[in-house]
Amino acid sequence: MTRSPKAWLAILAAVALLPFVVRQAIATEIWIFAIFGLGLNLLMGYTGLLSFGQATFFGSAAYVAGYLLKYHGVSVFLALSIGIAVGAVSAALVGYLCVQRSGLYFIMLTFALNQMFYFTAYQWTTVTGGEDGMPGIPRPNVLGLDIHSPLAYYAAVALLFLLSLWVMKRIVESPLGKILQAIRENEQRAEALGYNVPRIKLAAFVVGGAFSGLAGVLYAMLFGIVPLESIGFVFSGNVVFATLIGGSGSLYGPVIGSFVFIWLSESVSSMWARWPLLLGVAFVIVVLFFRGGVVEAWARFWAWRAAHRGPAGAGADGPR
Amino acid sequence: MALVRTERLTKSFGALTAVNDVTIEVEAGSLHSIIGPNGAGKTTFFNLLTGQHTPSSGRIVFDGRDIAGTPPHGIAHLGIARSFQRTSIFPTLSILDNVWLAAFARRESWRGLAWRRADRYPAESQRALVTLAEVGLGEKADQPARELSHGEQRQLELAIALAATPRLLLLDEPAAGLSPDETQKMVTLVRALKGRYTIVLIEHKIDVVMTMSDRISVMHFGSVIAEGTPAEIQRDADVRRAYLGGVVTG
Numbered sequence A: 001m002t003r004s005p006k007a008w009l010a011i012l013a014a015v016a017l018l019p020f021v022v023r024q025a026i027a028t029e030i031w032i033f034a035i036f037g038l039g040l041n042l043l044m045g046y047t048g049l050l051s052f053g054q055a056t057f058f059g060s061a062a063y064v065a066g067y068l069l070k071y072h073g074v075s076v077f078l079a080l081s082i083g084i085a086v087g088a089v090s091a092a093l094v095g096y097l098c099v100q101r102s103g104l105y106f107i108m109l110t111f112a113l114n115q116m117f118y119f120t121a122y123q124w125t126t127v128t129g130g131e132d133g134m135p136g137i138p139r140p141n142v143l144g145l146d147i148h149s150p151l152a153y154y155a156a157v158a159l160l161f162l163l164s165l166w167v168m169k170r171i172v173e174s175p176l177g178k179i180l181q182a183i184r185e186n187e188q189r190a191e192a193l194g195y196n197v198p199r200i201k202l203a204a205f206v207v208g209g210a211f212s213g214l215a216g217v218l219y220a221m222l223f224g225i226v227p228l229e230s231i232g233f234v235f236s237g238n239v240v241f242a243t244l245i246g247g248s249g250s251l252y253g254p255v256i257g258s259f260v261f262i263w264l265s266e267s268v269s270s271m272w273a274r275w276p277l278l279l280g281v282a283f284v285i286v287v288l289f290f291r292g293g294v295v296e297a298w299a300r301f302w303a304w305r306a307a308h309r310g311p312a313g314a315g316a317d318g319p320r
Numbered sequence B: 001m002a003l004v005r006t007e008r009l010t011k012s013f014g015a016l017t018a019v020n021d022v023t024i025e026v027e028a029g030s031l032h033s034i035i036g037p038n039g040a041g042k043t044t045f046f047n048l049l050t051g052q053h054t055p056s057s058g059r060i061v062f063d064g065r066d067i068a069g070t071p072p073h074g075i076a077h078l079g080i081a082r083s084f085q086r087t088s089i090f091p092t093l094s095i096l097d098n099v100w101l102a103a104f105a106r107r108e109s110w111r112g113l114a115w116r117r118a119d120r121y122p123a124e125s126q127r128a129l130v131t132l133a134e135v136g137l138g139e140k141a142d143q144p145a146r147e148l149s150h151g152e153q154r155q156l157e158l159a160i161a162l163a164a165t166p167r168l169l170l171l172d173e174p175a176a177g178l179s180p181d182e183t184q185k186m187v188t189l190v191r192a193l194k195g196r197y198t199i200v201l202i203e204h205k206i207d208v209v210m211t212m213s214d215r216i217s218v219m220h221f222g223s224v225i226a227e228g229t230p231a232e233i234q235r236d237a238d239v240r241r242a243y244l245g246g247v248v249t250g
Helices: A004-021 A024-046 A055-072 A076-098 A103-123 A150-172 A175-185 A187-193 A197-223 A233-246 A253-271 A275-289 A293-308 B042-049 B072-078 B095-105 B122-135 B150-163 B180-193 B206-212 B230-235 B237-244
Strands: B002-013 B016-027 B031-035 B057-062 B080-083 B168-172 B198-202 B215-220 B223-228
Touching: A004 A024, A004 A150, A024 A150, A024 A175, A024 A197, A024 A233, A024 A253, A055 A076, A055 A103, A055 A197, A055 A233, A076 A103, A076 A197, A103 A233, A150 A175, A150 A197, A175 A187, A175 A197, A175 B095, A187 A197, A187 B072, A187 B080, A187 B095, A233 A253, A233 A275, A233 A293, A253 A275, A253 A293, B002 B042, B002 B198, B016 B031, B016 B042, B016 B198, B016 B215, B016 B223, B031 B042, B031 B206, B042 B080, B042 B168, B042 B198, B072 B080, B080 B150, B095 B122, B095 B150, B122 B150, B122 B180, B150 B168, B150 B180, B180 B198, B180 B206, B206 B230, B215 B230, B223 B230, B223 B237, B230 B237
Parallel strands: B031 B198, B031 B215, B080 B168, B168 B198
Antiparallel strands: B002 B016, B002 B057, B215 B223
């Protein structure tokens, strides 16, 4: 917790500098994806529930809010609120079914339900546009402020990202955050202590879904379209992947993961069509050597430096 | 007055009757031990009391109400806490958090559940620290639980049960796998709890049970074959045949 101010300074600096380092649309996408990752990480990192269906909530929110923005001219504020609600409600539905099972069956259920949502969007062409997606999502003014320019929209998204990060920080440092970790560590004991484990897992789903929903609406407004992929399993996989690379189980892991994933995929893919190969290699390295992702690699580097600074430092580390 | 009593409690798994027609009464404030050879059904009996298993038949009456079939988290809210025979802790969480979670679970109100910082619950934090000090882990509060030795993990196991401020404390072999020295420490700990809590103790070490218990029930093949004060149990011929053999030293 003492390290937290430093982490916030680093993030604030990144938020301020990013749009001048990479294309503004990419910079915006990084923070949107980070919000998406924060939601997943509450499930995957803190509760130990590997949800392979987060795009369900992301996509549902994007479609519903996108539809309302496009055909009913709702305000950005309302669109975001509705998106968060749609994310939370769809996560409640999916979560209710999934928390009844554990392990592999849990993962497969999240995946299967994701596929159901995907094919619904695929078939329901009159509303969703099917394979073509839902184009023409407007980006109305917010409180009289024009957010059409990439930089203005970036600022709005970055603000919401910082807000999301702060909210998530509060959640993981609250009793609920501890209870979720307890469930991850030892479900039977948590239940014996008096915690209604399925209901608390469901709560994690709902909160995670709300974050996904927010990300989904921001994504739709960023590109002006809700592509079919936004509700597809590849999208669900990407957020798992990015979070693992960054480091699951740490608050900032998905933020770093999102940065690495989006930046790599956008910058390298324009140079080299086989870029997923590079991501694959990165993934293998993480799984084999750094189970805690970039966050762990970073911590280990500093521990290593401290140990090699002088003879007094070496070995003073104690047993691992 | 009995705080908890079972009436003809039975649990069958297919053809196996693990707990057979068990009627036991535990007086409030007493230490009631259950002994018996491995596989006698002692832990299954605990699992029935704590809701991990649903009884096949019979009743469990706690404080005047039938609680059979209540799920484990509901049992915990009634004020029944247990320790596990095989250490069951939260390994990567700090020792303090392990115990704090037990204290927090007993709160009446969940105000601030997802928003207030976990260290802003002074009553629960205090309860957790006091409990840790009581079992002798106060110094290590900030260490992750997995760094503790087996003996210390057994102490933590006990602390987690105690932090819930239980009205009924079920201890499943608290000294399992401990060295003679560690066992002595654990015996001292449990002895210090006597009188302050209503305790049901499962224990293999006969000498320990004989010196501490107010009453003893002896289980064999799922049934209670004898019940009485330590002195009565020691005299009982059936018990000697089934279990005690020639090893009684106390």
